[in-house]
Amino acid sequence: MNEPALFLPLIPLLPFLGFLLNGLLGRRLPKALVSTIALAFPLASFLIVARDAFMILSGSLAVPIAEQSAPDWITAGALHISFTFGLDQLTAVMLLIITGVGFLIHIYSVGYMAHEEGYWRFFAYLNLFLFFMTILVLAQNVLLMFVGWEGVGLASYLLIGFYFNRDSAAVAGRKAFVVNRIGDFGFLIGIFLLLAHFGTLSFAEISKSIAAQPALQGGYITAIALCLLVGACGKSAQIPLYIWLPDAMEGPTPVSALIHAATMVTAGVYMIARTHFIFDRSPFALGAVAIIGAATTLFAATIALVQTDIKRVLAYSTISQLGYMFLGCGVAAYSAAVFHLMTHAFFKALLFLAAGSVIHGLSGEQDMRKMGGLRKKMPITFWTMTAGVIAIAGIFPFAGFFSKDQILYDDFEHGLLGHSIYFVGLLTAGLTSFYMFRLWYLTFFGESRAEASHDDHGHMHEPHESPWVMLAPLVILAILSLIGGWIGTERFDNFLAPAVGAAIDPATQPGGKTFDLDLSLVALAVSLLGWFIAHLFYFRKNERAAKLAASAPGVYSLLINKFWIDEIYNALFVQPALFISRYLLGWIGETVIIRGSAWLLAGITGLFGELFRRWQSGNLRSYSAWLAAGAAALLILAAVVLFGHYNFDFAIAWAGR
Amino acid sequence: MHLALFLIFAIFCLGGAINLLLQTHPINSALSLIVVMSSLAVLYLLLGAEFLAIAQIIVYAGAVMVLFTFVVMLLNVGEEEKTHGSKIAKAVGFPAVAVILGVIATIILQAQKQLGHVSLSDGITTTQELSRVLFHDLLLPFELTSVLILVAILGAVALARKEGHS
Amino acid sequence: MIPSSWYLILSALLFAMGVVGFLIKRNLITVFMSIELMLNAVNLSFVTFAHEWHAVKGQIFVFFVMVVAAAEAAVGLAIIIAIFRSRATLNVDQIDLMKL
Numbered sequence: 021m022n023e024p025a026l027f028l029p030l031i032p033l034l035p036f037l038g039f040l041l042n043g044l045l046g047r048r049l050p051k052a053l054v055s056t057i058a059l060a061f062p063l064a065s066f067l068i069v070a071r072d073a074f075m076i077l078s079g080s081l082a083v084p085i086a087e088q089s090a091p092d093w094i095t096a097g098a099l100h101i102s103f104t105f106g107l108d109q110l111t112a113v114m115l116l117i118i119t120g121v122g123f124l125i126h127i128y129s130v131g132y133m134a135h136e137e138g139y140w141r142f143f144a145y146l147n148l149f150l151f152f153m154t155i156l157v158l159a160q161n162v163l164l165m166f167v168g169w170e171g172v173g174l175a176s177y178l179l180i181g182f183y184f185n186r187d188s189a190a191v192a193g194r195k196a197f198v199v200n201r202i203g204d205f206g207f208l209i210g211i212f213l214l215l216a217h218f219g220t221l222s223f224a225e226i227s228k229s230i231a232a233q234p235a236l237q238g239g240y241i242t243a244i245a246l247c248l249l250v251g252a253c254g255k256s257a258q259i260p261l262y263i264w265l266p267d268a269m270e271g272p273t274p275v276s277a278l279i280h281a282a283t284m285v286t287a288g289v290y291m292i293a294r295t296h297f298i299f300d301r302s303p304f305a306l307g308a309v310a311i312i313g314a315a316t317t318l319f320a321a322t323i324a325l326v327q328t329d330i331k332r333v334l335a336y337s338t339i340s341q342l343g344y345m346f347l348g349c350g351v352a353a354y355s356a357a358v359f360h361l362m363t364h365a366f367f368k369a370l371l372f373l374a375a376g377s378v379i380h381g382l383s384g385e386q387d388m389r390k391m392g393g394l395r396k397k398m399p400i401t402f403w404t405m406t407a408g409v410i411a412i413a414g415i416f417p418f419a420g421f422f423s424k425d426q427i428l429y430d431d432f433e434h435g436l437l438g439h440s441i442y443f444v445g446l447l448t449a450g451l452t453s454f455y456m457f458r459l460w461y462l463t464f465f466g467e468s469r470a471e472a473s474h475d476d477h478g479h480m481h482e483p484h485e486s487p488w489v490m491l492a493p494l495v496i497l498a499i500l501s502l503i504g505g506w507i508g509t510e511r512f513d514n515f516l517a518p519a520v521g522a523a524i525d526p527a528t529q530p531g532g533k534t535f536d537l538d539l540s541l542v543a544l545a546v547s548l549l550g551w552f553i554a555h556l557f558y559f560r561k562n563e564r565a566a567k568l569a570a571s572a573p574g575v576y577s578l579l580i581n582k583f584w585i586d587e588i589y590n591a592l593f594v595q596p597a598l599f600i601s602r603y604l605l606g607w608i609g610e611t612v613i614i615r616g617s618a619w620l621l622a623g624i625t626g627l628f629g630e631l632f633r634r635w636q637s638g639n640l641r642s643y644s645a646w647l648a649a650g651a652a653a654l655l656i657l658a659a660v661v662l663f664g665h666y667n668f669d670f671a672i673a674w675a676g677r
Numbered sequence: 678m679h680l681a682l683f684l685i686f687a688i689f690c691l692g693g694a695i696n697l698l699l700q701t702h703p704i705n706s707a708l709s710l711i712v713v714m715s716s717l718a719v720l721y722l723l724l725g726a727e728f729l730a731i732a733q734i735i736v737y738a739g740a741v742m743v744l745f746t747f748v749v750m751l752l753n754v755g756e757e758e759k760t761h762g763s764k765i766a767k768a769v770g771f772p773a774v775a776v777i778l779g780v781i782a783t784i785i786l787q788a789q790k791q792l793g794h795v796s797l798s799d800g801i802t803t804t805q806e807l808s809r810v811l812f813h814d815l816l817l818p819f820e821l822t823s824v825l826i827l828v829a830i831l832g833a834v835a836l837a838r839k840e841g842h843s
Numbered sequence: 844m845i846p847s848s849w850y851l852i853l854s855a856l857l858f859a860m861g862v863v864g865f866l867i868k869r870n871l872i873t874v875f876m877s878i879e880l881m882l883n884a885v886n887l888s889f890v891t892f893a894h895e896w897h898a899v900k901g902q903i904f905v906f907f908v909m910v911v912a913a914a915e916a917a918v919g920l921a922i923i924i925a926i927f928r929s930r931a932t933l934n935v936d937q938i939d940l941m942k943l
Contacts, residue, residue, distance in 0.1 A: 726893070833920070
């Protein structure tokens with residue numbers, strides 16, 4: 021084939037090289053060198069991705085392409101699994117987001133983590149994350165994708181627990197890993213089912229196999245889809261496995277931006293889009309996806325209404341927006357979901373990084389009740405965050421408007437279930453707008469409620485703007501949040517269609533384009549309404565918010581305690597698991613098996629020792645008795661066993677005669 | 678004639694052996710054993726082994742048993758005490774003896790037809806035949822036994838010496 | 844004309860009685876005498892088979908058994924004297940320690 025070289029294997033391997041260099045040598049290298057290594061390799065990856073994407077866009081490359089970059093991985097009987105990387109439109113989009121936004125966050129981290137002890141370790145882990153995430157999206161078979169899947173879970177654990185001296189961070193890392201594991205278990209079952217029914221794990225082959233059976237529906241396809249869905253719920257923090265994401269805010273803010281907003285948590289959405297040919301054949305599974313997405317988006321939005329920690333608000337917002345993407349997938353509007361994934365990556369990363377800038381400027385303060393009046397003191401942060409807030413609220417002409425609108429429209433067109441989901445989505449859009457503007461007002465407007473704060477160096481610090489190395493990525497992301505949606509959903513859908521199937525074409529629906537415009541206006545109105553209510557409550561210091569909370573104490577308590585889900589899970593699952601493991605491991609394992617077997621061994625030896633001791637009595641007569649017994653036994657042995665066949669014919673038996 | 682001789686001396690053998698078991702004083706047991714050995718000498722003669730018969734009388738009955746008698750009289754312990762040493766001896770030993778006797782007897786009785794007969798008119802093994810084999814084919818074992826006897830003498834002398842002698 | 848098996852049965856009986864004596868006698872010298880009885884019984888069976896098969900070597904073996912038995916008797920009785928000197932008893936049941 022005379023296609024231009026794509027350098028696909030280099031895309032993950034370059035960050036891996038960065039991980040190795042920084043991980044093994046970083047401790048001893050000067051900080052400038054660590055930064056250079058950490059930035060150079062992701063930049064190189066991004067340039068390769070950009071070049072490949074450009075080739076796709078300009079039409080000079082026919083995709084999809086699958087490259088096998090190593091000899092066969094697993095060959096067992098009829099099963100062949102290989103390290104195959106491939107590029108198609110969906111992968112290209114994901115790669116651009118991962119390496120592009122990733123690179124920007126790397127730049128930001130140079131500034132944000134400048135005073136940290138484990139500077140080199142942080143960048144090593146970040147590069148490791150890029151390595152695994154790129155493998156995840158480049159993989160052309162499920163097993164290789166699972167390698168990337170697990171790897172990003174590992175990187176997430178390492179980065180959440182980055183401040184390992186803090187108990188809360190270590191616990192949060194562990195919680196994230198364990199909950200992810202539960203999802204991964206579902207994913208694994210799905211893989212086993214795929215293997216059992218299709219005999220192969222390659223996406224292309226499974227897709228071909230399903231396409232060759234037009235009547236294949238439901239049954240085990242539903243089972244496979246549901247198992248994969250469990251995995252996606254774990255990674256993308258949907259009900260019931262979302263509980264790790266708020267706690268994951270213990271990690272440094274760039275981590276929250278990269279992993280828990282832009283890329284890792286979107287792996288679930290990517291996986292559903294990648295395996296869309298399975299989900300398409302199971303309306304039940306798609307319905308489940310939609311319902312989970314709807315429930316999660318509303319649920320998380322309600323909790324975000326009353327949170328006081330700026331990062332927690334953004335975390336619940338992420339869960340809610342991921343619910344939106346699941347909504348899109350649930351009505352088979354995969355390209356709409358991926359579109360929202362892209363715009364979400366821009367403005368959520370922006371929001372997190374800007375929040376990080378605020379936290380950095382306030383020397384570590386994260387409680388919004390202690391913020392305020394930062395508009396004048398941190399102007400660039402203010403304006404970039406404003407761009408992000410408007411984008412997420414879905415207000416024209418920012419990016420969020422287009423993507424969110426597309427999802428809502430596709431929901432509306434999808435029948436009765438779609439209708440009800442549409443209203444849920446609409447309500448959530450309003451709530452999203454409300455709590456994001458609440459965050460905006462509390463942080464930047466009004467009088468400063470910050471207490472006199474001391475930073476690490478021990479002297480009083482005024483809130484100050486962040487250095488340019490942190491602000492430049494914010495500006496770039498703000499611009500992307502503005503123009504990211506201008507690609508237009510139609511062009512985006514057409515671009516992705518070869519990879520995820522044709523999107524629902526609004527023009528073919530009864531009513532055509534005009535419906536699109538009406539729904540857009542409704543959505544816009546709801547978002548502006550949310551802004552207005554937030555303005556009433558929070559623009560100037562007043563008692564409205566407190567009075568509302570006091571008037572519905574039950575509801576307020578429910579929301580502020582996150583519906584007590586963590587406590588319920590603890591009682592239902594964690595405590596019994598601990599009890600069982602203590603019983604099993606502690607009592608049965610430790611005491612019974614280990615100590616018991618040692619005791620048994622010693623006991624048996626002692627017993628036999630006691631027994632045989634009596635034999636050596638020194639008594640001549642007993643010795644002689646045993647001698648006689650031995651002789652008798654030998655005699656019987658000789659007569660019966662050895663010479664029995666001679667039948668006492670001594671003429672033959674006497675040898676040598 | 679042959680039968681009568683055999684029966685008489687066989688009964689002497691068995692009687693002497695049983696007496697050995699039943700007597701309590703060791704000197705009585707020793708004397709019974711001498712009876713057994715002498716009877717065995719006659720039986721050897723009936724089987725045509727004239728040299729061995731005489732050797733049996735001279736060596737066994739005349740030297741070994743005299744040695745036994747000397748030691749019994751020297752140590753002069755008297756009658757056996759009735760001590761109960763070990764129940765195992767009876768519980769395991771007697772069945773073992775029974776098994777040994779039973780197996781051997783069974784084998785012999787089953788092979789009765791193949792085994793031949795002994796009669797007085799069978800040839801006697803002359804001393805000349807015996808010595809030819811002994812000093813010709815088996816000279817080395819013969820010399821070794823003389824070394825053995827030498828060692829035994831030295832050992833016996835060393836062991837039986839009174840303590841305190843230089 | 845006596846069947847050879849009679850001699851062999853006699854030999855077996857003498858051997859068995861020797862073993863019984865070895866088991867039940869309490870005087871050390873008497874135990875030793877039972878051993879001599881066993882050896883004699885075996886000699887008888889050797890001579891019988893030597894006669895049966897006209898093998899002089901059977902009688903030679905008896906010769907050697909006698910020699911060894913004599914040597915053994917000498918040494919064994921010397922040991923018995925040594926034991927008597929140290930323990931003042933010849934009761935088999937009371938001689939049960941390795942230490943002198």
